[in-house]
Amino acid sequence: MSSYLFSLGRFSFRHKWWVIGAWVAALAILAGLISGLQPKFSKDFDLPGTDGGVAMSQMQEYFPDLTKSQTEANTLVVIGTDKKNGPDDTLANHTDAINALVADLQNLPDVADKKAIVNPVIAAQAIPAIAPKVLGDHGRVGLISVHQSTSIMDLKPENKQALTDILAKHRGHGLQVEATMGVMQAQEQPGKAEMMGFAIAFVVMIIAFGAIVAAFIPLITGMVGVGLTMMLLMVSAKFVSVNQTATAIVTMLGIAVSIDYALFIVSRYRTERSRGGDPADAAGRAVGTAGSAVVFAGLTVIVAVAALMVIGIPLITQMGLGAAIAVAVAVLAGLTLIPALLGAVGRFAFTPKIPWIRHAEESATADTLGVRYGRTIVKRPIPFIVGGLLILSLAAIPMSRMELGMDTVSDDEVAAQTLLKQGFGEGTGADLFVVVHAGNGSVTAAADAAVKQIQGLADVAAPTTVRWIGNGTGPNPNEGANTALILVTPTSSASSPQTHDLVERIRATSPDIAKQNAEIHVGGQTAIMSDLTAKLDRALIPYLLVVVGLAFLIMIGVFRSVWVPLIGTLGFIFSVLATFGATVLFFQEGALGLIDHTKPILSFLPIFLIGVVFGLAMDYQVFLVTRMREEYIHGMSAKDAIIAGYRHGARVVTSAAIIMISVFSAFMLAPDTMAKMMGFAMAIAIFFDAFIIRMTVVPAAIALLGDRAWGLPSWLDKLVFNFDIEGEAVRNRGLEPAPA
Incomplete structure (x- = not known):
């Protein structure tokens, strides 16, 4: 090649x-x-082949108007009284200020229905039945829903800025004004x-x-x-x-x-x-x-x-x-x-x-820092192996407390989420959409049975509000409908284990609903995220085996050795576990105040990190160790070849690792939680793997093995293709003396 x-x-x-x-x-x-x-990038999470995916497909087919509204900007503006004013201060004391806020919200661009944006205090007085939905914490917290016809995929920072300007204008004077979801999730360019x-x-x-x-x-x-x-x-x-x-x-x-x-x-x-x-x-x-x-x-x-x-x-x-x-x-x-x-x-x-x-x-005789470091490792490899693995093992300890979830709430939404939790419970905005579908005939009996069972489940925020609507035009119950939609609000947040358990308990009612000649599925973004987390958990070990197995085979061909790929693979396991531990410590547990608001580890982070970091780790393995092998096959002793590898590769590999770390760390400046967490995890993974594993533990282990590190069993040597990764065939191309 x-x-x-x-x-x-x-x-x-x-x-x-x-x-x-x-x-x-x-x-x-x-x-x-x-x-x-x-073209436009999408922003929705789709999960075909899962129960949540089936529910969303049925919603799109039988409830197209509702589904369409879910793809548009639905923002919750949360207002609350300032705690400094005492527990007796309610929103009723701020009616004029709230009315002014409502008037400005109605003037936002692309508002679907201005009349739907109302003062929660006035709405609760006019229709007492809806009071629990718009007023909470004894009247100290209120909700204002703002539905704009702008598609979520078309949201721009300007949309968010228009809303936040209004919030800032009306914040203060004894009133907290925050917002979450909808346009608040517009991402910066x-x-x-x-x-x-x-x-x-x-x-x-x-x-x-x-x-x-x-x-x-x-x-x-x-x-x-x-x-x-x-x-x-x-x-x-x-x-x-x-x-x-x-x-x-x-x-x-x-x-x-x-x-x-x-x-x-x-x-x-x-x-x-x-x-x-x-x-x-x-x-x-x-x-x-x-x-x-x-x-x-x-x-x-x-x-x-x-x-x-x-x-x-x-x-x-x-x-x-x-x-x-x-x-x-x-x-x-x-x-x-x-x-x-x-x-x-x-x-x-x-x-x-x-x-x-x-x-x-550097020249072939220069005594560089890299050469001195390599010489020290070769002279006493065992302390470097033990020390490096000990550091990574200690860093990995917090991994045992890892909590996976899909909490994508930005820092700008945390204040609103806190108010929501105070007034209406953690599950507000984490609604589950339960779809009951009867292939033939009316769904009434099945929907009534489903409502009765869901009302009796634990972790349902307000069982008395669990009702269903049909996909026809009549009121509930709709005798002619073959599909019903039940809206369920959990008591816990979208990413909590309790909400995940509630989703599974609702799905567990399927045998009883089947007796009514119907099927039941749970959808919505909360259920989709729950399914995503569960599916990723199941796929983690098989994926790890596939990736490590394929890469291990590739490295056997690259290094024409069994020991070097094995050492590199085991080293990767240490570095990735340490990465998980450090990410849990800083992002989930908030150590050193690195982030303002702690979050569960993103569900897809472990599996994606394994794939990317394993590949990048092998990059440094290839670039540093191939030079060592190149010198070894050209006559150097095993230990001298390691030192020569440091001489020619230490500076460039160090520079490459620093560049990788810098690029990934820069993404911690992004407002997007996913990018911030991924940036940190990738940066710390490169630090652990490049400097502790590739630059220290691997060369030390090779030095400990000596000549045994660079060989294949004779039967395997015949099977492995010679890739000539060291470029032996072109090593002196263009430098040969001209023929006489």
Whole structure:
């Protein structure tokens, strides 16, 4: 393979303008398609093949108007009296202020029915029966529902800003005014976190290369790679559903791997240029050697994230496929765009030099910090193995207290959620939609039976309010309807175990409902999230086995060893458990005040983190350890080869890890909870795995094994294909003396 990559790198270097033009043309074509198609990312969670998915499908078929209204912005404005005014102060004392608030809310754009936005105090007085639904905590908390015809998928930051301006205007003077759901969940436009990540990466690359121009090349590749990936996803969103949540993960991973892969190839090009010969041949050797490692590192990541499809959850599948596309584009850019850009800048690639930064590629005799660290590890490997694993084991302890859920409430909504809990209970806004469907005839008897059973269940907030509506035009009970919809409000929050249990208890009534020739299903976003969490729990172990198994086989071919892949895989298990523990400690338990409001760990975080981090961990395994193997097979002793690997790879791997950590950490600045938690988890995972496992424990274990680390049983050696990841076939291509 290295010979083909050598030819590709040399071709791209020599035909630089054609290659660069092809990448620019691809971007231009996709931009044109996006302009013409006007695709949009979705924001809803769909879970086909589950009970919640069936319920949502039936709602769409039999209750289309209600379903449509659920896809539009339904915001809850929560008002409450200031506690400083004492317990006797009720909202009735603030009627004029609330009326002014209602008037401003009615003037929001795209309000579906202005008359439906009413003062809860006045509404409760006019219709006493609805008082418990709009007034709580003895009249100290009230609800105002604002329904705007704007689709949730079309919400923009301006929609949220228009509402928050009104809330700020009427907040104070003894009145709390907050809001949740609806337009409050409009997401800010992406860009800030990405730019911060690029800026930090640029600084790190200047230090790594000691030159300005070379630092720009990985940056350009990262921008092009991520831009192309996002455009591909946007175009595909016109034809298939692509959830907006998936795009944050794709962007995060795309930036990191694009820059990292470019960093490895540019660093190797610098080494090859110092050996002499034609620059095009140097580019070919860089792609044939470091590029081979990039291909297999990328393949490992692609296998890990693409395997997420086996879970069968659309959102997770979209994340996995999007991430796989991002990595594939990053690999392709590294093999073609990087040598083309190096050809374009020519002899100016490593200029102007920064005089106070030491040369990035040290000489064969330089006693660098990396070399000294490697020499220390080789001399006494056992303390490093024990110490590294002990640190990770301690970090993993909080994992035993992990709580999974899908609490997507933003920090801006927490105050409103607190008021809701105070006035109406935690389950407000976490409604369950129970669909009872009779294939033939009336659903009345089945719906009445379902209502009676649900009213008797624990954790139902207000059993007396559990009623049903039919899908016909008549009032309840609707004798001619074949489908009924029951709205159930739980006592607990949407992500709590109690609500999950309530969902399952309602579904457990299915045998009794079947006696009435009907079926019962539980839907709504709360039930969908519950199903998502349960399905992810069941899929975690099978997915882990698939990913680790496939990647282990790939690494046997890459390293032509059993011990090295085994050590790398076991090390990954330690680092990922430590990552879970640290994420629980900071996000679920609020250690050190890193976040203002603690949350359960996102349900899909563990399984997605396993896929992505395993792939990235193998990146560093490939880039650092292949250089060690390369030196070993060229005659060095096992321990000297490890030190040589540090000499040539420690600085670039350290720089790559810092870039990864910086890019992921930058996403903690995002207001979106998912992006913030994912950013932290990915950053700490790279820190644990790159510096403790790959740079410390793995080399120490290899040193302990000595020559045994670099061998295969004879029977297995015959079965494993020689991938030549070290680029032996092109190691001296272009440097051979001319024939006499």
